[in-house]
Amino acid sequence: MDTILSLALKRYGLEDKIHRYRFVSHWKEIVGEELAKRSRPERLRGKVLIVAVRNSAWAQEMSFLKNTILKRLNRFLDSDVEIEDVKFVVQAHP
Numbered sequence: 001m002d003t004i005l006s007l008a009l010k011r012y013g014l015e016d017k018i019h020r021y022r023f024v025s026h027w028k029e030i031v032g033e034e035l036a037k038r039s040r041p042e043r044l045r046g047k048v049l050i051v052a053v054r055n056s057a058w059a060q061e062m063s064f065l066k067n068t069i070l071k072r073l074n075r076f077l078d079s080d081v082e083i084e085d086v087k088f089v090v091q092a093h094p
Helices: 002-011 015-020 022-031 033-037 056-064 066-074
Strands: 039-045 048-053 085-090
Touching: 022 033, 022 039, 022 066, 033 039, 033 056, 048 056, 056 066, 056 085, 066 085
Parallel strands: 048 085
Antiparallel strands: 039 048
16 A cells, blocks of 8 residues: 555655655654644744644743754654754644
8 A cells, every 4th residue: 555655646746745744743752742732733834844733822832842842853854854943833723
């Protein structure tokens, strides 16, 4: 099954785009279980990762952990993907 999916992604030119976001499936490992319940990586805007959080209190809490998150995030990034900053945005249901 993985082979079929890989071939389809490659055929439609999506393989690189999907691979760039591989860290999303490791979000719980990156931020821990409690923070993963209250946050979700939304998108990459240049070299900035936008993360949705439930409320401003969680945005502030996670901003204190930004450097730790960036270090852990780098374990799951390919060498061609570089994230220099993380921004937290409030969304009702991340």
